[in-house]
Amino acid sequence: NPTQVGTALQVFHNLGTLKDTIASVVDGYCTVLEENIKNALDIKVLTQPSQTVTRGGPGRAAMPTPGNTAAFRAALWTNMEKLMDQICAACGQVQHLQKVLTKKRDPVSHVCFIEEIVKDGQSDILYKFWTAVTQTLSSQFQSATDSSMFLKQAFEGEYPKLLRLYNDLWKRLQQYGQNIPRNFNASGTCTDLFAELQQMEEDTQDLFMQKTQDYDPEKALKDSLQQYEAAYLSKSLSRLFDPINLVFPPGGRNPPSSDELDSIIKTIASELNVAAVDPDLSLAVAKNVAKTIQLYGVKSEQLLSTQGDASQVIGPLTEGQRRNVAVVNSLYKLYQSVLKAVHDLMGSAVQPLLNSVGDSVEAIIITMHQEDFSGTLSSSGKPDVPCSLYMKELQGFIARVMSDYFRHFECFDFVFDNTEAIAQRAIELFIRNASLIRPLGEGGKMRLAADFAQVPL
Template sequence: MHHHVEKFVPCGSPWRSPPQGVDLSGIEVIESELLLISRARLEVENQAKRLLEQGMEIQNPSQVGTALQVFYNLGSLRETIGGVVSGYHGVIRENVSSALDIRGLTQPTSTTRGAPGRAVLPTPGNTAAFRAALWTNLEKLMDQICAACKQMQHLQKVLTKKRDPVTHVCFIDDIIKDGQPDLLYTFWSDVTNTLALEFSKATTGSSFLKQAMEGEYPKLLRLYNDLWRRLQQYSASLQGALGGGSGALDASLDISTAEMDGHDLFTQTKHDYNPEKALKASLQPYEAAYLSKSLSRLFDPINLVFPAGGHAPPSPDELDSIIKTISSELGVASGDPDLTLAVAKNAAKTVQLFCVKSEQLLCTQGEASQVIGPLTDGQRRNVAVVNSLFRLQLAVSKVISGLSSIPPAAQQTLSSSLEGVQVLMTAAVQPLLQSVSDSLEAIIITMHQEDFSGPLSSGDHPDVPCSLYMRELQGFVSRAVADYFQHFQCVDFIYGRSEVIAQRAIRLFLRHASLLRPLGEGGKMRLAADFAQMELTVAPLCRRVSDLGKPYRMLRSFRPLLFQTSELISSSAVVGELIPYSTLLSFLFSRAPAELRSPHQRAEWSIARYSQWLDDHPSERDRLTLIRAALEAYVQSVRSRQGKEFAPIYPIMLQLLQRAASGC
């Protein structure tokens, strides 16, 4: 057919209309010729339209190109293409309106006659059939939109490639002038605007449509995503088919692939216009409504299991219902990354609400920190709350790992909410942990009430008993673990905090052991036994004592120094590297005469006050400054009494202090 058309409609053909302004009326021969020309032109146009429609229908670029050449020769290319675009848009508008027509959706299931309003309302028993018909229509609508877009894409691609063989004008340039948007952009804008307008009109007029599209928004979104995916795939395949062909197709269409690249709306964002966002913009009201209802579904089970005035956290079964709701909401939304992220934010708010409700149950009165007797009712409630938070944390973590396709941003949102759970768990156990730590310190400091000044006792006593304070310390730790810590199900969480208590206890033990004076040979033996017992004392607070790191290594390294000479101690490899200079210098004060007073003795501080000062001044420089002042006071006292020499320990301590100062 196209060979016939090209034969009679060459470029510059007399089939074109006569020039405007030339009046040829009244000339019988010419009038008959004009009539013939007009009829012939109409016939050619009709043939070309049929050829164009057929070519677009079967995606044949040669047929489409031939038809376009006819319209170009007739000078009506722009008007014809405009009509084609408008026609497709009109069909889409009718398709959208028909798909959402409430009468058409209810007609198969409605036998009611009479009032018009009744005929368009699905009865309760027919709601399922109504929704099934709606989704069938919407699926069909997406197919119709996809088919129209494919034909428009094909038309634009051919227009972009096709040139007039005489003038070499590219057809797309003959249609799009003066910076106007391309055909596909215009068509797509009209389609997306029509979707937004018709959807809004339909759901405003029908609560049933509104409820269906809001309640099953993820399903609607999947239809849109599938449409977009198909359009992108077609764009890519069309780019390959028309972008670099050979032979007759190239000769017929005559354009390079490079000239095609800027006209692919569905694989590029052009001029800050995002066609995918434009498509989904029509869904925004339904997404907002869906997310609002989703949040309500997530909050409802929490409000149910945390009744006003309640004093107990949710049971495991009640917690399961919360987790199932979270998992369900995320699972339904998992088909779209943006929706998954939005629902994940709702789920994070749900976790936060759980934390707020749980925090309101916590006992924060004085009984929360008592460690004198068994668990109080308030402490039992705190344990139950922490265990409930722990189960929530485990369950949500399992949900996150179970959704393998969850976007990283959604995963991060949920993980961040679990950090809040951890913070609340820590706050809930902190009063008890702090009280246990304080009690350990109070017991350790009582070592100063015992006498370590005695000499070695007569007879062989290979098993030197540990001190009274150490036995009390062991008893308290065992009771604290049995009465308090073992009720928590979050074993790793509790160990993580009780190990900090154990590290603190070891440091305090070393601190006060180094402050004992006078320290006799018998006292050294008993203190050495206390060092060994200290490892057993803190063992229940950790999985392995070696996990305590540096404090454990300090404990092991300090014990041999009890029996070494002062000279060996000052030259030991562990000094400064493992055991702080200030701790070793404090220990050497125990070997000095009474005139060489310890820093706290010189300042007339109690042991407890000095220990607090050390906590407040962790800097080695500050501690060494206080020790230096004590040594200088000793030098001043010797000079004031006109002493002849210093105690043998003084130069050793002074040298050690100078080494420490050079290292700070």
Template sequence: MFVSIQNLQITAERLQSKVIEPYNKTSNQTAMLARLQQTCDLIRRMGRIFHLTKRLRSQLQGGAKEITKAAQSLSEADYFLEGIDLDGIDIVQEDLAFLREAKNDVKLQAEDMLERGIDTQNQSLVGAALQVFFNLQLLQPQVLQVVQKAIERLQEDTSNALDVAHLTQQVSVSGLKGPGKASIPVAGNSAPFRAALWTNTERVTDNVYRAFCKIRHLEKVLVKKKDPVTHTYFMQELRKNGHEDILKAFWESVTDMLSKELTKASNDSTFLKQAFEGEYPKLLSLFNDLWKRLMNLESPQATRAEVSSLSEDLQADSEQSWCLTGEGHSSPEDMLWTTLKPFENAYLSRSLSRLLDAVNIATSTTTRDTPTREDMDGILRVIASELKVASVDEKLCRTVAKNVVQTIHHLCSRCEHLVAMDGADVTQVIGPPTAAQQCNGTVVHLLHHFTGGINDYLGSSNLSSDATSAIRNSLQYIDGVMTNAIQPLLDSIADSIEAIILTMHNENFAQPATEKTATPDAPCSLYMRELQQFLSRCRADYFALFPSCDVVTKRIQHLASRTIELFVRHASLVRPLGDGGKMRLAADFAQMEMALAPLCQHVGDLGRSYKLLRSFRPLLFQTPQHLAQSPQLGDTVPYSLVLHFLFAKAPTEMRSPYETASWSRTRYSKWLDQHPSEKERLVLIRGALDAYVQSVKQRNGKEFAPIYPVMNELLQKAMKHEKC
């Protein structure tokens, strides 16, 4: 075994001696070939660099016209220098130093060209500079550097413009008029200081506008310009690294900077804080002007005819990114207004305080005294002042209008505490007006004066339709307070009217016709004369407390309609009714129109109630058959009313609905008020007729009263009409 192993080792050593020498020789020759190839590549690159250096020297002598070609040569030189180290090769060191110096020089020239092109809005200069940076592979960092420098310059200018020390120095310099004229200004105590602040703030907006125009111009060239060799648009090159919209990024940075600088300035100086918050509309006006100028810039669409479809798509994407809104995004306009939000909130809070203070002063809760017209004029002046100042901006105006609405609600709440709603001194209608009734009248007068002042201002102002509508709609709350102030008295008057009308049932309407009652000038009843006197006294004593306005007029007209309703209702319930009674009742109908004169100048304005009054009077003299066929039934004269009247023509054993229910006329009248539905009334009347039928059957009567078939037929017709 041992001998075999030794033989194997000897054989391996013999083979190794035969292989190792050829391997070492081959390895050395391969290494020499590789070094020879590297040397050839190095010489080739050096030769190319010598050539590029020579060409570059010539191009640099051409100045700005050849700068893009020089950048291309530098780009080629960088390509040939990539991955190799030429340190220690003396022959090329001079050229390498020249290339480094030339690259730095070309970059500086391109930066200057780009700055001048942006400042002068020269697309050719900007395009050439961008081409240089593209060739030098510096496009992205250089564009971002331009944007960043613009933001930093804006921040520095804004910080200086809003710095109290700079403002003080600015006022001091401008105030030097000659020897002995210098003074030390105190921030906030001089008009020049305030004027300097607003001048500087306006300068800030001007700087923002100019910077925006520059960046917008830069983006426009990036969208249009493409490399003539690779045909790559510069904007595409930026998007490869995630920089899709430099204008949007710039605007986000600018608005964020403005927000921080304005907040810092207001925190550092109480005067600036008071100026920006107290005179916020002026600050908002400056920013409004800035936004309007930005919106009036030349539309990018104007250049689309000059570019290819790909550039057009890039421009469309850029615009979409700039205007991008929705969930997770804010519009550029919203970004701008967000910078002013703290000052807007403070201003609106102060504005609301001024408005509410005016109401609180006018309607002091320490006394029960009602405010004066001068107090209302003071509130109106404050409202007009706040709306006028806020009219510089539609959104601000709408918000201040909401404050005005809140102020009107507060005024209504304060006036409600002044209004007496219950008690005998509010509802009495026997003697002269009480102090409580006079107070309510004064409150209604003042609220009417206030409403008129608001409407006059809205009619002469240039407020937006939204703000005007919001304020006008809030006036309905004032109408509600005015209604609450007058309604208790009107309800009491209505109760007294019904009490007077109820006395008609105490009079005798069963007498036959006489020569006196048969004349057209038949005397009216005693209750009617009492009603006329009462309504005339109400006009003189109570209605005179209130102004002649729509709210009061409508409530009084409603009272007049209620009077007609009660009168016709109880006239239909009168029984027995003789021919003489009909004539006197007809005279009462005629006198009712005269009685209503104190309530409304034109009784015809009462509409349906007046038609009922005029239509029911002729029915007094018609037979039951004619009544049942009258064309006025249903629409003008309710069926239930005619059926009530037909009970007066029926025999006594056919009892009226209220008699069947064992009610008084007063209770029945209240039931009718509580059940305005014609269906419910007809059902009750049907019960009365059914009770009559049962009574006839119980006494074994052989026939019904002649009027029963007429009433039953009319009832069926009415039930069908009302779909009972």
């Protein structure tokens, strides 16, 4: 409760211990989180079949037995999910503390409490806390994976799952910055604290809602994952290259069969789908896919016949020409299949946004029935009839969607093709609902005609 926090801060300020108390609280959060990280990555705990942890002796290493590898992985990811919850909770508490400190003033001296904490230098305790947390994550993850090959293999092999946990944590931190508790009760020395905090949120952005040239808090969080990403991408490239090297053996003279090509395509689609949890990872894997297709092209080029029999047009199809035809057909099938896989993935990525846009457009159109179309024609000459309010709202919404969302896509044709169905549905719904409007006066007919004129715009 902000009021209780403000009262407690006032007490510590009166005692002259505010700065030391805040430092102790923040350091306490850092210490607890460091312990939480160590516990989450404790290989001895993760490999125990029961809650009893046995002590290891000299030369005895804690490692999962072959039959317990699945249980080890399950325990690890459960611990990681709990760790993300703990980090989020601690960040929320420090963030809340800083917001109160920034606006709480001493009723006598009118000095802002944050000025008492640090009179010179960085007054952002959340920044200091976040820096400490991210550095601890990096060091503890490094130490844990250096001492345990099983942890290292888990994080490298299932890196997308680890990255998804980090992305979910980041989203929660951003949402928390937008949803500060509203149960303020202004009284005594905390008068108007709620209003002041609201004003502060309008004047300044939260650490988790912005990045600067000097510091990117999201990047600082993900820096602890760099080594696992590099290893994952290396293994991903190997998984992509292996089926190609397998179907193009040294000395081979025939292109891959349809089944072999299907296996290559499924591998490509699988790698792209797994990487879809993060835009940056998707881009990195897409580059690996590009290298894979390039390798396929190089291998296919080595099969081509460039001798004289490849260009003859006098006799029947030669062996070299048959091989060239087979290579071209193989390349064409790869081209079509990969293009379809990529196109499907792009479509699934934008479909949630398209669904929301379509639902919003339909909801706005239906509001035409809330307007009055029963009016008569104006008696003053040629009427200048404006369009209806729902049409103005619809135009404003479409303009905002185009500006805020669709303009960021570089594939304009793809966006146009996918939004065409929304436009068709909107026009159909508009005509159907317009035909149902009752009562409809002469003035309403003119306004409805003006609405129809705005549809192509």
